[in-house]
Amino acid sequence: MLLSTKYLAQVGIIASLYAVITIIFAPISYGPVQVRISEALTVLPFVTPSAILGLFFGCVVANIYGGLGLPDIVGGSLLTLLAAIFTYLLSKTKKPILAPLPPVVVNALGVSLYLHILFNLPYLLTVIYIAFGEFLACYVLGYPLLKLILSREKLLNLIRF
Numbered sequence: 001m002l003l004s005t006k007y008l009a010q011v012g013i014i015a016s017l018y019a020v021i022t023i024i025f026a027p028i029s030y031g032p033v034q035v036r037i038s039e040a041l042t043v044l045p046f047v048t049p050s051a052i053l054g055l056f057f058g059c060v061v062a063n064i065y066g067g068l069g070l071p072d073i074v075g076g077s078l079l080t081l082l083a084a085i086f087t088y089l090l091s092k093t094k095k096p097i098l099a100p101l102p103p104v105v106v107n108a109l110g111v112s113l114y115l116h117i118l119f120n121l122p123y124l125l126t127v128i129y130i131a132f133g134e135f136l137a138c139y140v141l142g143y144p145l146l147k148l149i150l151s152r153e154k155l156l157n158l159i160r161f
Helices: 005-024 037-046 050-066 070-093 101-118 123-151 153-159
Strands: none
Touching: 005 037, 005 050, 037 050, 037 070, 037 101, 037 123, 050 070, 070 101, 101 123, 123 153
């Protein structure tokens, strides 16, 4: 199942969407104060495991473009992978309101570790900045996206395995 055509296509589509949306909104996608609109997609592991790798690879590409170097390319992408795994695991609870929580918490605490060094800002301030941006992207944009997907049977069947 993991290497099915549908799975690989979904990984590629999600990765492409994440990278393109991040890059299109580059002025607000990078730095210590950011709202990555593409982070709305981080709710997708709640409905399909293919989103885990899709988000990871999309983040790698987006972070290569972002210019913050290896800390962001490796660290940010691995944090996105970790958050996606947690979101997928939370799907077992059948509580969609929890889906945006892992990316908010993981990125607020993790991304802030290297951004506060790169930008010479206090760690707690950087946590607040990242948490705020993640909350906007994941709960204000991502959660309604997830509710829309879950409310549309045809769309849900298209996405799920």
